[in-house]
Structures are given as structure tokens and as C-alpha cells.
Amino acid sequence: MTLNSDWDVIIIGAGASGIMCATTAGYRGKSVLVLDHAPKAAAKIRISGGGKCNFTNLTVTPNHYLCQNPHFVKSALARYQPQDFIDLVDRHGLAYEERDLGKLFCAERASDLIQILRTEADWAGVEFLINTPIESVSYTHTTYQIKTPQQTFNGKSLVIATGALSFPKLKATGLGYDIAEQFGLKIIQKSPGLVPLIFEGRWADFCQNLTGIALEVAISIQNQRFQEALLFTHQGMSGPAILQTSNYWQKGMPLSINLLPRLDLPDEFKMLKKTNGSLTKFLNQYWPKKLTQAWLNLHPFDNLANQSDEAIEAYAQLIANWQVYPSDKAGYDKAEVTLGGVNTDEVSSKTFEAFKQPGLYFIGEVLDVTGHLGGYNFQWAWASGFACGQSLP
Ligand SMILES: Cc1cc2nc3c(=O)[nH]c(=O)nc-3n(C[C@H](O)[C@H](O)[C@H](O)COP(=O)(O)OP(=O)(O)OC[C@H]3O[C@@H](n4cnc5c(N)ncnc54)[C@H](O)[C@@H]3O)c2cc1C
The missing domain is CATH 2.40.30.10 (Translation factors)
Known part of the structure; x- marks a missing residue:
């Protein structure tokens, strides 16, 4: 299948933050293509929370996050709150349950939540190309070129939503850090987090x-x-x-x-x-x-x-x-998250655009933002994805 070559927005990573960003931008009338090398989208949502995905927490505050700049998370978390995500899943009739310390889990399966996110993305007109390795990323004439084995795509904006290094068996890679470094952004030292x-x-x-x-x-x-x-x-x-x-x-x-x-x-x-x-x-x-x-x-x-x-x-x-x-x-194979990542001093906390590279955005866990255990990491993925999707030109 040959897709259009030219897009308003190309997102690399069909995980939590990437899908939320894609849908938000799609609803605003942007043409959005999401690329991912994994055989299925949203692998981490599927296995998280013992298969029931602890998708948010009722008590989210900036203090639940580690980041070298503790103020960075404030704006996005304020603009997309746990209740916004709860409203979204309520609209689709998702059954969920509250557990200790404000944690919300799917009552049945995490795949029900993925279905909701994919339905929203479809309604927003988002195109997905899964199982597609990224061969290279370049920037010429104010456009990003993303080369895949099938086709080269051109995006006016490029959003990096590739997540972090934890659980390599789910196809986690460091591509997001490599792209950040390619465009001169600094990386805060990484290490396994939420780990035995x-x-x-x-x-x-x-x-x-x-x-x-x-x-x-x-x-x-x-x-x-x-x-x-x-x-x-x-x-x-x-x-x-x-x-x-x-x-x-x-x-x-x-x-x-x-x-x-x-x-x-x-x-x-x-x-x-x-x-x-x-x-x-x-x-x-x-x-x-x-x-x-x-x-x-x-x-x-x-x-x-x-x-x-x-x-x-x-x-x-x-x-x-x-x-x-x-x-x-223990190592990344046992870690739920990765500490460190793209230095948040390099990225706008309002739009998630890199200050020194117009049109390049970083959202989700690839950034130096790590939540406590309890649904805080997904809330960060939703909030950063939403804030970025709202601001994409
Ligand atoms: C076992 C486990 C359980 C967890 N449970 C919870 C929980 O219950 N609650 C919670 O809040 N958080 C949980 N987390 C953390 C949560 O999953 C992440 O913080 C969240 O998924 C990050 O979202 P993201 O969009 O940044 O990245 P991801 O959701 O990881 O998505 C990144 C996407 O990028 C793609 N990608 C990566 N590299 C490439 C590449 N080279 N080319 C193309 N595509 C690429 C991946 O295939 C993936 O689809 C858990 C994590 C793990 C590992």
C-alpha cells in the first residue's frame, strides 16, 4: 500500500503519548501519520498493570515526577488532568476500577483501552504504518524526511514519541535519543527506574x-x-x-x-x-x-x-x-521506566518543540521525566501528547 508522501505531522512511536498526540492533532484538521517498527501499536499499554493497565491516578501532582527541572511538567499536567482521561474512557463506556492510593485500572483488559485510543485516532483521521523500521531522519527546506524501507515520508512537523529503553523485548529502543543528539539536543544520563x-x-x-x-x-x-x-x-x-x-x-x-x-x-x-x-x-x-x-x-x-x-x-x-x-x-529488561532522557531545558514545556530545531517535538518517556509507580507515567504520556497535539502548526 502506498501512502501519501506529504504530511502536516509525522509521529514516530505508536505508544501512549504518540497516539494521544496524533488524535489531538488529527481532530484539529492536521494530516497525521504515525510510524512504528513494532508488530502492534501500544505494546506497553497492553502488558502494563498486569494486563489491566493502571492508566492514571486520581492524585497527580508535579511532585509525583522526577525531572532535572521540576517545573517542566506543570503546564502539561495542568492542561490535561486525570479527569480529562477519565471523561474520554467514560465516553466509550470502559469499565475500570479504583485501587489503593488512587490508582485506576481497566476492569477487564488493557486491550479495551487500546481499542478506545485506536477508535479515537480513526475518528480523527490518523493514519498508522506499523511494522515499519525507520532507516533515517533528515531535515531540509523546513521539512523532515523519514526514510523507511517502503517509502520516504515528508513531514512539516516531526514528533518523537519513541519512549525509552525499558523492556527491549517489546521493541523499546534508543532511537529517540539518537534523533535528539542528531539535532544537537543534550541527553540526561539514563538508568533503569521502577526496577527491583x-x-x-x-x-x-x-x-x-x-x-x-x-x-x-x-x-x-x-x-x-x-x-x-x-x-x-x-x-x-x-x-x-x-x-x-x-x-x-x-x-x-x-x-x-x-x-x-x-x-x-x-x-x-x-x-x-x-x-x-x-x-x-x-x-x-x-x-x-x-x-x-x-x-x-x-x-x-x-x-x-x-x-x-x-x-x-x-x-x-x-x-x-x-x-x-x-x-x-536490575536491568532495563526488568525496569518499568527509564530515568533521564532528553534534557527538558532544550524543549518548550508548552508545545514540546525543541528550542534549537523548529518543527521537532519530543513527548512522553523519551524526555527526562519519570513518574512514580501508580499510573503517573501514563498520565504524563497523555498530558504531554495532548499539549503537543494542541500546539502543532
Ligand atoms: C512492564 C511495564 C508495565 C508498566 N505499567 C505501567 C502502568 O501500569 N501505569 C503507568 O502509568 N505506566 C506503566 N508503565 C510505563 C509506561 O508504559 C510508559 O511510561 C509509557 O508507555 C510511555 O509512553 P510513551 O508514549 O513515551 O512510550 P511507549 O508507550 O513505550 O511507546 C513508544 C513507541 O515507540 C516505538 N518505537 C521505539 N523505538 C522505535 C524505533 N526505533 N522505530 C520505530 N518505532 C519505535 C515502540 O514500538 C512503541 O510503540 C509500564 C511499563 C512497563 C515496561
Whole structure:
């Protein structure tokens, strides 16, 4: 099939941000072509949230994002809010459910959401060319030329919505960074985000022995506090609290984990001493028995009745402020997102156009913007895609 060669807008990347941008521009009467090398559009939406896609969060604020310029996200997030996306899916009758901490998930399948996005794109007249590798991008006479094996396309505007490096098995690539560098834009150093943490030595043994056990913890790191589940794995630790922490953790830093965040432990332990209660029984009320056993093997403590108040206070601190040292993060194959990316100082926060390259736009995760776990990353994709789609000439 031969398509028109000339387009108002060409978007590389048929993921969350690319489709939202395409539809928004299409509804404004622009001719829009979306190119993607993957066999299907929106692969990450399909597998996200355990196949149910945590598509937004009711509590989105700029503080839920990491970016070297913390002000950058404000404008787009204000102009396209979670309620705007909820209104969109409501118009199509999508069934969804609210889970803890304001997370919204599809009630059935993420593919229902993809269907809605594709329907909107069809209504907006957007053309998709999937399964199409990009051979080169060039810029001459105020037009972008995108060469594919089938055809060369010319776009008055070029939007880079290629996402980031996480999950290469879903065809994630660094093409967006390469194009940014081709046009002289700077890249903030990249690393895996929302990713499990790996331990070595005795910590690794401790975790491995507890593989599959999950408990609620609170982790404090770099002025952030995440009170969510931690999951022990054969390599170390995972679960929402650890994934959140991984966005802030750097090699050499300890984690400070409160293993009983809902209790005032010094008080509880003093009471236990008075009543001559058993520490094992007490811990078993809150933890799986296997964890209590492993913990007491690692940190033995005599009968509370024989302990001074100071010793009890110190032991309470050991549980409320457990210091452990991860050795590393897992890699991009396990990471939900990529920290770093195209430097936001190079891009307008209103239009997403590169300051030094007219007609070239960057949206979504390819930018140095990373959300917390909980639907914030998709909300960024929708918001940046919408803001860009609104401004494309
Ligand atoms: C396992 C997993 C689960 C996740 N769960 C959630 C969740 O529940 N909630 C949430 O908010 N976020 C979640 N995320 C993060 C979220 O998926 C991303 O932040 C979001 O998809 C980014 O949108 P995007 O449009 O920037 O990029 P993407 O959605 O990744 O789209 C990029 C598109 O560009 C295409 N592309 C890449 N390279 C090339 C190339 N060289 N040539 C042509 N096309 C190319 C890709 O094929 C893809 O279609 C999850 C991520 C993963 C990996």
C-alpha cells in the first residue's frame, strides 16, 4: 500500500503519548501519520498493570515526577488532568476500577483501552504504518524526511514519541535519543527506574530464603517516603515500595526500611515487657512465620523481660529503621521506566518543540521525566501528547 508522501505531522512511536498526540492533532484538521517498527501499536499499554493497565491516578501532582527541572511538567499536567482521561474512557463506556492510593485500572483488559485510543485516532483521521523500521531522519527546506524501507515520508512537523529503553523485548529502543543528539539536543544520563533491587552476600541469602513473601513497609529515601508492599525475591527485593525507591536510589546508598510502619514499636515493646509477652508471638501477628524466624536468626534478642528500656528502644529501631545495602538495580529488561532522557531545558514545556530545531517535538518517556509507580507515567504520556497535539502548526 502506498501512502501519501506529504504530511502536516509525522509521529514516530505508536505508544501512549504518540497516539494521544496524533488524535489531538488529527481532530484539529492536521494530516497525521504515525510510524512504528513494532508488530502492534501500544505494546506497553497492553502488558502494563498486569494486563489491566493502571492508566492514571486520581492524585497527580508535579511532585509525583522526577525531572532535572521540576517545573517542566506543570503546564502539561495542568492542561490535561486525570479527569480529562477519565471523561474520554467514560465516553466509550470502559469499565475500570479504583485501587489503593488512587490508582485506576481497566476492569477487564488493557486491550479495551487500546481499542478506545485506536477508535479515537480513526475518528480523527490518523493514519498508522506499523511494522515499519525507520532507516533515517533528515531535515531540509523546513521539512523532515523519514526514510523507511517502503517509502520516504515528508513531514512539516516531526514528533518523537519513541519512549525509552525499558523492556527491549517489546521493541523499546534508543532511537529517540539518537534523533535528539542528531539535532544537537543534550541527553540526561539514563538508568533503569521502577526496577527491583539486587543484593549480594548475606543479604542475598536472607532475601532468597524469603522469596515470595510480601509485607507492608515504609521506605524513606531522599525526602520521599513510600508505604507500600515489599516483596522478597531470589535476587533481592521488589514490590511497589522497592520499585518506587529505585527511582531515587544510587549505588552505595543504604535503604532505611520500617518493617512495621503502622506500629509505635518502642511503646509496643515496653508493653510486651510489662506483660512478659513473647517477641516471636508478637512478630508473628504481623509477619509470616518464616520472616519472623529469619529475622530472629539474623537479629537474636533475649526475652524482653530481661532487657533494659534502652536495649528495647534500640531493638525497636532495628525493625523501624532496618538499614540494608543493595548492590545494584536490575536491568532495563526488568525496569518499568527509564530515568533521564532528553534534557527538558532544550524543549518548550508548552508545545514540546525543541528550542534549537523548529518543527521537532519530543513527548512522553523519551524526555527526562519519570513518574512514580501508580499510573503517573501514563498520565504524563497523555498530558504531554495532548499539549503537543494542541500546539502543532
Ligand atoms: C512492564 C511495564 C508495565 C508498566 N505499567 C505501567 C502502568 O501500569 N501505569 C503507568 O502509568 N505506566 C506503566 N508503565 C510505563 C509506561 O508504559 C510508559 O511510561 C509509557 O508507555 C510511555 O509512553 P510513551 O508514549 O513515551 O512510550 P511507549 O508507550 O513505550 O511507546 C513508544 C513507541 O515507540 C516505538 N518505537 C521505539 N523505538 C522505535 C524505533 N526505533 N522505530 C520505530 N518505532 C519505535 C515502540 O514500538 C512503541 O510503540 C509500564 C511499563 C512497563 C515496561
